Structures are given as C-alpha cells and as structure tokens.
Amino acid sequence: MKYRHFLFAFLISLIPISVHSQTNANQVLRGVYLKLQKAKDYSVEANIKVDLPFIRMLPVDAKIYFKQKDKFKVESKSIAIVPRQGFDQSSKMIADTNSFTAVLQGNELISGVQTNIISILPLSDTSDLILGKLWIDPKQSVILKSQLTTKSNGTILTEYTYGNQLAYGLPDKMIFSVDVKKFKIPKSVTADMNNSSADKKEKDKENKKGKIFITLTNYQVNKGIPDSLFKK
Amino acid sequence: MFWKSTYNEFIKIAAKPRSYIGIGAITLIVGIILFAMKADGLSFISFVTQPFEQSLSFEGNILNGNLIAFIILQMLIIHVPLLIALVTGDLVSGEGAMGTIRLLLTKPISRTKILFSKYLAGCAYTLIILLWLGFLALIVGKMLFGSGDLMVLNSDGLVVLQEKDLFWRFVCGFSLAYLSLVMIATLSLTLSCFSENSIGPIVSTMAIIILFTIIGALDLPAMQQIQPYLFTTHMVSWRNFFEDPLPVDKIIHSSMILLLHIVALLGIAVYKFNRKDILS
Amino acid sequence: MSDTEKIVEVKHLVKHYGKFKAVEDVSFDVLRGDVFGFLGPNGAGKSTTIRTILSLIKPTSGDIRMFGRDLLKDRNFILAKIGCIVEKPDFYKYLSAEKNIEIFARLSGVNVSKSKIHEIIEFVGLKGREKDKLGGFSHGMKQRLGIAQTLVHDPELIILDEPTTGLDPQGIIDIRNLILQLKNERNKTVLLSSHILSEIELIANRMVIINKGKTIVQGSVTELLNAQELIVSFTVDNIGKAQQLLEAAEMKEQIEKIENNNFLLHISQEKIPVINKLFCDNGVNVFSIESKRKLEDYFLKLINA
Numbered sequence: 001m002k003y004r005h006f007l008f009a010f011l012i013s014l015i016p017i018s019v020h021s022q023t024n025a026n027q028v029l030r031g032v033y034l035k036l037q038k039a040k041d042y043s044v045e046a047n048i049k050v051d052l053p054f055i056r057m058l059p060v061d062a063k064i065y066f067k068q069k070d071k072f073k074v075e076s077k078s079i080a081i082v083p084r085q086g087f088d089q090s091s092k093m094i095a096d097t098n099s100f101t102a103v104l105q106g107n108e109l110i111s112g113v114q115t116n117i118i119s120i121l122p123l124s125d126t127s128d129l130i131l132g133k134l135w136i137d138p139k140q141s142v143i144l145k146s147q148l149t150t151k152s153n154g155t156i157l158t159e160y161t162y163g164n165q166l167a168y169g170l171p172d173k174m175i176f177s178v179d180v181k182k183f184k185i186p187k188s189v190t191a192d193m194n195n196s197s198a199d200k201k202e203k204d205k206e207n208k209k210g211k212i213f214i215t216l217t218n219y220q221v222n223k224g225i226p227d228s229l230f231k232k
Numbered sequence: 233m234f235w236k237s238t239y240n241e242f243i244k245i246a247a248k249p250r251s252y253i254g255i256g257a258i259t260l261i262v263g264i265i266l267f268a269m270k271a272d273g274l275s276f277i278s279f280v281t282q283p284f285e286q287s288l289s290f291e292g293n294i295l296n297g298n299l300i301a302f303i304i305l306q307m308l309i310i311h312v313p314l315l316i317a318l319v320t321g322d323l324v325s326g327e328g329a330m331g332t333i334r335l336l337l338t339k340p341i342s343r344t345k346i347l348f349s350k351y352l353a354g355c356a357y358t359l360i361i362l363l364w365l366g367f368l369a370l371i372v373g374k375m376l377f378g379s380g381d382l383m384v385l386n387s388d389g390l391v392v393l394q395e396k397d398l399f400w401r402f403v404c405g406f407s408l409a410y411l412s413l414v415m416i417a418t419l420s421l422t423l424s425c426f427s428e429n430s431i432g433p434i435v436s437t438m439a440i441i442i443l444f445t446i447i448g449a450l451d452l453p454a455m456q457q458i459q460p461y462l463f464t465t466h467m468v469s470w471r472n473f474f475e476d477p478l479p480v481d482k483i484i485h486s487s488m489i490l491l492l493h494i495v496a497l498l499g500i501a502v503y504k505f506n507r508k509d510i511l512s
Numbered sequence: 513m514s515d516t517e518k519i520v521e522v523k524h525l526v527k528h529y530g531k532f533k534a535v536e537d538v539s540f541d542v543l544r545g546d547v548f549g550f551l552g553p554n555g556a557g558k559s560t561t562i563r564t565i566l567s568l569i570k571p572t573s574g575d576i577r578m579f580g581r582d583l584l585k586d587r588n589f590i591l592a593k594i595g596c597i598v599e600k601p602d603f604y605k606y607l608s609a610e611k612n613i614e615i616f617a618r619l620s621g622v623n624v625s626k627s628k629i630h631e632i633i634e635f636v637g638l639k640g641r642e643k644d645k646l647g648g649f650s651h652g653m654k655q656r657l658g659i660a661q662t663l664v665h666d667p668e669l670i671i672l673d674e675p676t677t678g679l680d681p682q683g684i685i686d687i688r689n690l691i692l693q694l695k696n697e698r699n700k701t702v703l704l705s706s707h708i709l710s711e712i713e714l715i716a717n718r719m720v721i722i723n724k725g726k727t728i729v730q731g732s733v734t735e736l737l738n739a740q741e742l743i744v745s746f747t748v749d750n751i752g753k754a755q756q757l758l759e760a761a762e763m764k765e766q767i768e769k770i771e772n773n774n775f776l777l778h779i780s781q782e783k784i785p786v787i788n789k790l791f792c793d794n795g796v797n798v799f800s801i802e803s804k805r806k807l808e809d810y811f812l813k814l815i816n817a
C-alpha cells in the first residue's frame with residue numbers, strides 16, 4: 001500500500017518536471033529571440049575563410065546586411081562561399097514558437113560557460129527542418145552552438161563566439177562545420193587530363209568534413225538599411 | 233639576308249587568303265561562345281557549382297570576363313591547332329605545289345636560313361592568332377561580363393583565384409599555350425618538308441594530334457608508359473597556372489617536353505629540307 | 513675580263529636516283545659572253561643537269577665550278593651572280609607582279625630599288641601591269657616576268673631552262689630577241705636549254721649535246737655544223753632536166769629525195785649558187801631554194817648513232 005502511494009506520488013511529480021522542462025526551453029528560447037530582436041538591422045564586415053577538402057581559395061572579405069525579419073544579403077567583390085542556410089537560420093527557426101516543440105535535453109560546458117541543450121522538433125511534416133539542437137547560454141541569452149539538420153541542406157554544425165555585440169546577440173566569429181562527402185566532381189566538365197587514377201585514389205582517402213570560418217567586425221547596428229538594398 | 237627572307241615570309245602569309253580563315257574562325261567561335269554565355273551562362277555555372285550547392289552558396293560575380301576567358305581558352309584547344317596548321321603546314325609544301333620553290337632555292341641564301349625564316353614567320357602568325365584570341369576572350373569578355381575572381385573546376389575540386397592574382401596567371405598561361413601552339417606549328421612545318429602539296433601536312437598534323445590524344449586518354453598499362461612523353465599530354469599544361477598551389481615542377485616538366493619536341497622536329501625539318509632534291 | 517674565261521665548268525657530273533641513272537657523265541664549259549645551247553632529247557638529263565648547277569639537286573659525284581669557285585663551297589657567292597628560270601616561271605598568284613619581283617629581288621644579295629624594278633618590268637614589256645595579280649597573267653606574260661626576275665639584280669650569268677615552252681610564235685620571237693639583246697647590249701652570258709633546235713641554231717654560238725645522261729659533243733655551233741653537209745631543197749619546173757644536169761655535173765649521188773618537182777641535195781653551202789646558176793643557164797626555172805634545218809639533222813644523227 002505504501003509502495004503504491006509512493007509510486008503514484010512519484011509519477012504525479014514527473015508531470016510538472018516535463019512541463020517545467022518544456023516551459024524552461026521555451027523561456028530560454030524566448031530570451032534568445034528577444035535579444036536578437038533588438039537589432040532591427042545591421043551591416044557587418046566579414047572575413048570568410050574556407051577549409052573544405054574539395055575547395056581551395058584564399059580568405060575573402062565581404063559585407064553582410066540584415067534587416068528584420070528575414071532580409072539577408074552578402075555583398076562581395078570576390079567570390080565568397082557561405083553556408084547555404086545563411087547566418088540567421090537559428091533566429092528564423094526560433095521566431096515561430098508554434099511551429100516546433102522545444103525540449104531541454106540537459107547541460108554542457110562550452111569554453112567555461114554552462115549551456116542549456118535544447119532540441120527543436122518541428123511539428124509539421126512539410127517543414128524543411130528535420131531536427132535542431134541549440135546550446136544556449138541562459139544567462140546571456142545567446143546561442144553558443146547549433147546543429148541543424150534540414151532536408152535541403154543536410155546537417156550543419158555552427159559555433160558562435162561573442163564580443164562587442166553581445167548585447168544584440170550578434171557574434172564576432174562563426175565556425176560552420178559541413179559534411180562534404182556528398183561533393184562529387186562532374187568529370188565531363190573538367191579538361192584535366194593529367195591526373196592519373198593513382199592520384200584519384202589518393203584523394204578519395206581525404207577528410208570528408210570541412211569548415212568555414214567567418215570573422216565579423218565593424219558592426220553597424222540599427223543605422224537604417226533601405227529595403228532596396230536587398231533587391232537583386 | 234635572314235631578316236629580309238623573314239620579311240618576305242611575313243608578306244606572303246599576310247597576302248594569303250587562308251591566313252584570315254583562322255582569324256575569322258576564332259572571331260566567329262568566340263562570338264558564339266560569348267553570346268551563349270550571355271544568354272545562359274548561369275546554367276553553365278550552376279552545373280559546375282551544383283555538387284556543392286546542397287550545403288554551400290556561392291556569392292559574388294562568378295560569371296565574369298576572367299571565367300569566360302578561361303572557358304574560351306579551354307574550348308579552343310582543338311580548333312586553334314587546326315587553324316595554325318592551315319597556314320604553317322603550307323609554308324614549305326605550298327611553295328612546292330606552286331612551283332615557286334624552284335626560284336626561291338636558287339637565291340644566294342642557305343636553305344637553313346630560308347626554313348628558319350619561314351618558321352619565324354609561322355611563329356609570328358601563331359602569336360597573332362593567340363593574341364587575337366586573348367583579346368576577344370579577355371578584353372571583350374570583360375566588357376560584356378565584368379571582372380571578378382576566377383573559379384576553376386579541376387578533377388580534384390574547385391579552385392577560386394582572386395582577381396588581383398589573375399593577370400600574371402593569364403600571361404603565363406597564354407605563354408605556355410603559345411608554346412603548345414608553336415609545337416603544333418613546328419610539327420606541321422616539319423611535315424610540310426616531306427610533302428609537295430598543302431593538304432597532306434595539315435591533315436597529317438590533325439591526325440597525329442587526334443591519335444596522340446586518344447592514346448593519352450587510354451587507361452591501359454602499356455599506354456601509360458608513353459603517355460608522359462606525348463606532346464598532347466602537355467598541351468593543356470597551361471591550366472597548371474590556374475592551380476593553387478602552383479605546381480611549378482609540372483609546369484617546368486611540360487615546358488621541357490614541349491621544347492624537346494620542338495627542337496627535335498626542327499632538326500628533322502632542317503635535315504630533310506637541306507637534303508631535298510627539288511624535282512617539281 | 514677575258515672572253516675565254518670559263519663561267520661554268522661542269523666535269524663528269526653524275527646523278528643517280530637509286531638504280532636509275534639520270535646523269536651518267538656530263539661535262540661542258542660555258543665561256544663568258546656565250547649564248548650556250550644545252551641540247552638533248554627528252555629524258556637525256558638536261559633538266560637534272562641544270563637543277564644540279566643551280567643547287568636544286570645534290571650531285572652524286574662530279575665537279576661544278578662557276579666563276580672560278582666550287583659550287584658546294586661557295587654556293588651563295590655563285591648564286592648571287594646568276595639569274596635563272598627553271599622550266600616554267602612560277603610566282604605567287606596572290607601577289608602582284610611588282611610584289612613578286614620585290615620578293616625575289618630582296619633575296620638576290622643586292623639592294624634593288626623600286627625604280628629599278630619598274631625599269632625591268634618595262635624592259636620585258638609589262639609596263640602598266642605592275643600592280644596586277646599574277647592570277648590574271650597569261651603564260652607569255654609570266655614568261656616575261658620570269659625574265660624580269662632573272663635580270664632585276666643584274667646577274668652575270670643567265671640560265672634559261674626551256675624558256676619558249678608554251679609560247680606562241682610571237683612569244684618565241686620576243687624571247688629570242690630578248691636573249692640576243694641581253695648578249696649584245698648587256699654583255700650577259702646565257703646558258704639556254706631548249707628542244708627547239710631552230711632557236712638554238714639562230715642564237716647560240718656554242719653548244720653541248722647530251723643523250724642518256726652523257727655528253728655527246730661540245731663546241732662552237734658554226735664549227736660543228738659547218739663540218740657537216742647541208743641538205744638543200746630545190747623546187748624547179750622541170751625535174752627531169754634538172755636531174756640530167758646534176759648527172760652531167762657528177763652530183764647524182766648527192767640527190768637524197770625526189771618528190772614531184774622538189775628534190776633534196778646533200779651539198780656544201782658554197783655549191784648552192786653554183787647549182788642555181790647551172791639550172792638557170794640551162795633553162796630550168798628555180799622556184800625555191802631552202803636549206804633544211806641542219807642542226808635538227810645533225811642532232812638526230814648524233815642521237816641515233
């Protein structure tokens with residue numbers, strides 16, 4: 001009898017914990033969202049360095065423009081390679097709280113900061129997002145790491161570092177990790193006749209992951225950016 | 233006397249209608265390529281970037297004059313040798329066919345000097361063709377498509393070369409392409425010394441290029457022994473200037489192979505031309 | 513310079529193509545001031561010999577000296593003093609007459625001015641056609657231009673290989689007159705190869721005859737031919753009476769052929785007026801006296817010997 005009461009009490013106590021966990025996750029996400037909303041628009045100078053197995057290029061400079069709620073543009077005299085999902089995928093994702101379920105999965109220490117790990121599960125089958133995972137500093141309400149798996153872009157892991165623009169939740173540095181094993185070079189396009197089959201086998205053994213390092217400086221926040229700038 | 237003879241050869245090349253076929257053909261082909269790229273170049277670009285586009289996005293002016301110039305240079309690697317051979321293959325055999333060789337070789341100038349003056353004039357024609365190609369590709373290309381970084385797709389991936397780093401690469405690339413074309417001119421001139429008509433050396437030159445290209449593409453152990461020594465293997469070595477890091481050893485090696493071919497073929501041409509009895 | 517100076521000395525020239533012997537043993541000399549006839553039937557080796565002299569063909573063996581120098585050692589020195597046409601003169605069809613002469617003159621070893629070129633073109637009778645492209649030139653005009661090309665650098669020796677081939681009678685006369693002009697007015701030495709024997713007979717002073725790659729005979733045309741009898745054709749009104757008169761004059765054996773009122777006699781040149789007088793004094797009217805091409809006969813005799 002005592003055993004049954006204890007079990008019932010235990011089970012009842014779990015309900016508020018799970019509800020609390022979800023409520024906590026939403027609260028954390030809300031905090032991040034509100035912080036990000038502080039920047040109505042911004043422009044920033046970016047230095048993009050690519051470290052991908054099949055791509056060789058020097059670091060390039062670009063300028064990035066953003067305006068609420070989802071206007072985004074990269075301007076570069078050089079050819080710049082950026083992650084397809086853009087820099088604002090995370091903030092776009094957490095904007096619409098009705099489209100997903102957020103669950104607090106636990107904690108992890110990242111560079112001495114205790115973060116909440118929040119999983120994002122889309123409610124709709126037609127959503128491009130399959131699964132999202134965010135490591136959030138609850139005290140500063142900023143994302144330190146994200147892992148987003150989408151139907152269109154695969155899985156991209158992003159690490160964020162903050163500096164002068166912490167108040168707006170805008171990072172100084174972003175590192176994108178990309179899975180490159182799906183890259184296949186169309187041979188008919190190249191006229192490279194000198195590569196022997198031995199060379200090709202050597203290259204097949206190379207690392208299948210790559211990174212894109214983006215350093216952001218000279219933020220100009222809330223200075224006003226016209227909509228016409230974002231038109232192609 | 234050598235320079236007078238060379239001047240004569242320039243006059244003859246400039247006066248021959250066939251010399252303008254090359255210039256006209258290049259203008260037409262490049263014009264078609266420029267038009268096609270203007271109309272649908274972005275599709276071509278997306279075909280190249282498509283393997284990466286699931287995860288990556290390419291920003292900037294990819295379809296620019298530098299890329300167009302690179303594409304044109306690649307596409308014309310088969311056409312331009314024929315246009316060169318059309319003129320240089322006729323330099324000696326054409327004189328025989330016309331009968332002017334009888335007068336030419338009774339002048340007080342050695343046969344070796346006559347041959348080298350023809351060769352020099354042929355090399356000058358080759359240079360003019362290449363410069364015209366370069367002008368159309370680079371200058372006209374940039375006027376139509378603007379400038380920007382060059383994105384090159386090799387069999388081991390994508391190389392993006394910054395615009396400020398391109399001028400010397402194009403100069404060096406064109407220089408090595410010129411060496412390749414001089415090799416073709418030398419081959420056709422040498423074959424011209426063995427023939428009494430114009431068509432033979434031209435067709436033979438193209439046949440050799442096609443045959444060696446096929447041998448170079450075969451992935452058989454027996455062929456792999458000789459592939460490094462075929463001049464066709466090294467005719468595309470100008471592309472190495474658009475690699476990063478620059479494969480200096482490969483470039484030097486290719487240049488040496490081409491130069492060796494040129495020297496050997498010239499030696500054969502001089503020997504044959506000097507010993508040839510003029511019976512026609 | 514001495515007229516007996518040897519401009520061309522060919523000694524025991526041999527040219528083989530594998531087993532085929534194009535020239536077996538040809539020797540001759542051309543003296544300064546000669547119009548030298550180079551004769552032989554088709555395939556005798558004339559063209560091969562001329563091309564060898566001009567360094568178009570390498571000899572198998574033999575010695576060729578010109579202007580006192582060895583051809584193999586001093587080729588450029590020698591060729592600078594020669595103007596030549598080998599077979600038909602071919603030019604660059606896509607260039608004008610003037611440009612063609614300029615091209616070859618530039619390689620002649622001397623500086624030739626534009627005015628000199630125009631003068632030469634006028635000399636050969638092509639004035640007004642300087643700017644015309646060769647594609648529109650007749651064979652005769654090309655031949656004239658060929659002569660112009662040989663003269664433009666004022667050479668000492670002119671070598672002409674079959675210069676009248678393909679020309680009409682007027683063209684042949686023009687070339688003949690031109691050659692005589694070159695010898696008489698411009699003191700040129702001319703080496704002339706031809707199979708038109710009458711032309712050689714009319715203009716050459718010395719000659720060589722070759723057959724099957726070998727020299728048959730060489731020397732002065734007059735001396736060689738005067739050593740031979742003439743064949744003279746008489747056309748008379750009374751052939752029977754003419755025959756009787758010849759029998760009486762003990763010349764019956766010299767009658768070669770009788771046809772209608774025409775007969776051929778083998779006699780020396782001095783006998784022609786004697787026989788003419790004999791006929792006239794005895795009532796035989798002479799309608800024509802014609803000396804047959806003696807060189808032709810001489811030539812055929814040698815070739816068939």
